[in-house]
Amino acid sequence: MAKPAETPEQKPSRKTRILDAAEALFAQYGFDAVTLRQITKLAGVDVALANYHFGPKRDLFNAVLERRADVLNNARHTALDECLAAAGDEAPTVDAIIEAYLGPLGKIHNSADEGWRHYLALIAYVNNSHEYGGEFMTQFFNPLVKRFIEALRLALPEADEKAIYWSYHYLSGALTLTFADTGRLDVLSDGSTSSSDTKLGYAHMSSFVTAGIKAICAQETP
Amino acid sequence: MAKPAETPEQKPSRKTRILDAAEALFAQYGFDAVTLRQITKLAGVDVALANYHFGPKRDLFNAVLERRADVLNNARHTALDECLAAAGDEAPTVDAIIEAYLGPLGKIHNSADEGWRHYLALIAYVNNSHEYGGEFMTQFFNPLVKRFIEALRLALPEADEKAIYWSYHYLSGALTLTFADTGRLDVLSDGSTSSSDTKLGYAHMSSFVTAGIKAICAQETP
DNA sequence: GTCTATACGGCGATAGAC
DNA sequence: GTCTATCGCCGTATAGAC
Numbered sequence: 001m002a003k004p005a006e007t008p009e010q011k012p013s014r015k016t017r018i019l020d021a022a023e024a025l026f027a028q029y030g031f032d033a034v035t036l037r038q039i040t041k042l043a044g045v046d047v048a049l050a051n052y053h054f055g056p057k058r059d060l061f062n063a064v065l066e067r068r069a070d071v072l073n074n075a076r077h078t079a080l081d082e083c084l085a086a087a088g089d090e091a092p093t094v095d096a097i098i099e100a101y102l103g104p105l106g107k108i109h110n111s112a113d114e115g116w117r118h119y120l121a122l123i124a125y126v127n128n129s130h131e132y133g134g135e136f137m138t139q140f141f142n143p144l145v146k147r148f149i150e151a152l153r154l155a156l157p158e159a160d161e162k163a164i165y166w167s168y169h170y171l172s173g174a175l176t177l178t179f180a181d182t183g184r185l186d187v188l189s190d191g192s193t194s195s196s197d198t199k200l201g202y203a204h205m206s207s208f209v210t211a212g213i214k215a216i217c218a219q220e221t222p
Numbered sequence: 223m224a225k226p227a228e229t230p231e232q233k234p235s236r237k238t239r240i241l242d243a244a245e246a247l248f249a250q251y252g253f254d255a256v257t258l259r260q261i262t263k264l265a266g267v268d269v270a271l272a273n274y275h276f277g278p279k280r281d282l283f284n285a286v287l288e289r290r291a292d293v294l295n296n297a298r299h300t301a302l303d304e305c306l307a308a309a310g311d312e313a314p315t316v317d318a319i320i321e322a323y324l325g326p327l328g329k330i331h332n333s334a335d336e337g338w339r340h341y342l343a344l345i346a347y348v349n350n351s352h353e354y355g356g357e358f359m360t361q362f363f364n365p366l367v368k369r370f371i372e373a374l375r376l377a378l379p380e381a382d383e384k385a386i387y388w389s390y391h392y393l394s395g396a397l398t399l400t401f402a403d404t405g406r407l408d409v410l411s412d413g414s415t416s417s418s419d420t421k422l423g424y425a426h427m428s429s430f431v432t433a434g435i436k437a438i439c440a441q442e443t444p
Numbered sequence: 445g446t447c448t449a450t451a452c453g454g455c456g457a458t459a460g461a462c
Numbered sequence: 463g464t465c466t467a468t469c470g471c472c473g474t475a476t477a478g479a480c
Contacts, residue, residue, distance in 0.1 A: 014463095028352055032254035035456065046464060051458060128350045130250050133404025145410060165415040166426040169407050170396035177395030182355025185391050188367060193387040204388040204438045211437030212430035219429065236447085258473065268448050273474060275446095 015053050017043040020115060022050075023064045027121035031061055065126065068119050069140045075104040076144055080151065091154040098171075098210045101148055105175070106202035117181075124179035127172065152213070159217035167213040174205055237275050239265040242337060244272075245286045249343035253283055287348065290341050291362045297326040298366055302373065313376040320393075320432045323370055327397070328424035339403075346401035349394065374435070381439035389435040396427055 012020070021042035025034040036057055040047045054060040083092055083100035108116050126132040145168065152164050178201055185195040195201065234242065243264035247256040258279055262269045276282040305314055305322035330338050348354040367390065374386050400423055407417040417423065 030252060030254065030351070032252065036458090037456080048458080048464065048466090052463065055458095057457070124350060127406075128346060128399065128402045128404065129252070130402075130404060133402065134406050134409050137404075137406055138409050142410065149410075161411075162415045162422065163426060165407055165411045166423060167430065168410070169399060169417070169423075170392075170427060170430050172406075173396040173399030174392035175395070177350065177391060177398060180350045180352075180355065182350065182352060182359075184349075184356050184359055184394075185387055187356050187360050188364065188371075188390070189383075189387045193384045195391070200384065201388060201391075204385060205392060207438045207441065208389065208392050208434035212434040215433030216426045216429045257471080259471085270449080270474080270476090271447060279473065 014043065014045050014049060018045060018050050018053060018060070019064055019067060022060055023067075023115060023118045023122060026061060026064060027118040027125065030125055031057075036060075064119075065122065065136060065140070068116070072104075072108070072119075073141070073144055075108075076101070077147070079104050080144075080147055084151065091157070092151055094152065094155045094213055095206075095210050097148065097151045097155060098206050098213070101171075102175070102202055102206055106198065109179070109202070110198045120179040121181055124176045124181075127176045152217075156213075156217045163216045164213075167209070167216060170212060171209045174209065178202075178205065236265065236267050236271060240267060240272050240275060240282070241286055241289060244282055245289075245337060245340045245344060248283060248286060249340040249347065252347055253279075258282075286341075287344065287358060287362070290338070294326075294330070294341075295363070295366055297330075298323070299369070301326050302366075302369055306373065313379070314373055316374065316377045316435055317428075317432050319370065319373045319377055320428050320435070323393075324397070324424055324428055328420065331401070331424070332420045342401040343403055346398045346403075349398045374439075378435075378439045385438045386435075389431075389438060392434060393431045396431065400424075400427065 011017070018039065021039045022034075025039055025042065036050050037047055039060075040050050050057075050060055054063050079100040080097075083096050087093075087096065105120070109120055126136050149164060149168060152167070153159070156164070178195075178198075181195060183195060185193050233239070240261065244256075244261045247261055247264065258272050259269055261282075262272050272279075272282055276285050301322040302319075305318050309315075309318065327342070331342055348358050371386060371390060374389070375381070378386070400417075400420075403417060405417060407415050
């Protein structure tokens with residue numbers, strides 16, 4: 001029997017549905033709390049099919065992480081390219097660099113695409129975990145982040161080396177908690193401020209970290 | 223038979239050892255990845271003893287979280303009290319408020335106490351999780367955080383309400399990633415910057431978030 | 445009350461038959 | 463590709479030792 005052709009208006013392939021289900025569940029509950037039975041049930045396939053396509057559970061998790069990594073990286077490399085090109089022979093400004101760093105993420109986060117939002121929440125999970133926080137983030141995002149740091153060095157030639165790395169750390173933390181989407185802000189503010197207002201969240205974040213970076217990269221080493 | 227008196231130079235009680243072991247393991251691997259057998263093995267006690275003292279696994283987790291919550295909260299309330307008292311009739315400065323907020327944490331984090339460092343890593347885990355991020359953080363830290371937000375309102379009477387809440391969000395994210403201690407910074411900087419240099423990390427963090435807060439609370443709503 | 449040894453029911457990932 | 467079986471480990475209950 002012929003495999004059914006996958007046309008745009010049809011359901012995604014089973015393999016894709018497994019990835020989608022895994023992405024959603026891992027993002028919400030983490031790696032260990034989620035079972036293959038939950039994933040395959042949500043995907044509407046047999047339990048064993050996950051193992052058939054992806055091997056052990058850990059490899060499925062990696063496959064989920066890898067699926068969107070290139071798309072994300074390319075978008076952000078392009079933004080940084082344009083930022084540097086716009087600066088021409090001059091050094092780029094901190095403002096422009098931060099805009100290039102956060103812009104593509106804000107656009108994705110703000111989009112209606114549920115899969116991408118799950119993916120960002122998963123990145124938040126990974127970034128804060130001991131198992132993956134060092135390893136995976138390095139493996140997938142180091143080239144991009146190193147370019148970003150290099151751009152900051154151009155913008156702030158007098159800055160202390162460590163101040164730049166710590167700046168990146170604080171930015172990464174603020175960003176990650178935004179991805180995580182815990183709803184904490186809504187509760188804390190009694191509903192007056194919504195963590196799902198990503199537009200405002202990214203606008204403020206840009207200003208916040210830009211000011212923060214300028215502050216600690218301009219001052220004397222403490 | 224008399225319960226053995228717990229003198230300083232003796233081993234802690236078994237109950238305490240279970241809490242210590244659970245704290246260390248939960249902080250490193252999260253709730254679901256850790257088994258009661260690992261915990262009790264590390265504590266050097268029988269499996270069933272965890273259940274005897276604390277009931278179900280989830281309750282043990284809560285007991286770990288609760289154990290140090292009061293101490294932490296009291297230290298931070300006191301710091302904020304002193305900050306407000308020092309300001310007298312004037313409004314406190316943003317710098318002083320941030321110092322009061324981060325100071326006690328920096329001191330604890332920088333101390334040699336392993337248990338406290340595990341606890342802070344656990345807070346990082348909780349703060350980023352969907353299950354606990356909203357609920358537990360609210361339950362334990364809302365009064366303190368609300369006082370802190372109130373102090374910021376005094377310091378920045380013109381500030382937009384939402385800008386203050388988002389400021390807290392970015393601060394919380396930066397702080398949380400610092401607690402998490404993933405070693406990412408060390409790898410990224412090829413060893414030139416160490417995430418375990420908490421002294422530098424907190425000093426920079428204070429300047430960073432102070433500048434960030436002033437920036438987004440002074441400007442027009444974006 | 446504190447603690448240990450053991451047992452139970454259940455569900456996990458995965459391999460092998462089909 | 464699919465289904466079923468297996469085996470191990472999980473959290474927890476219990477019975478009794480100290």
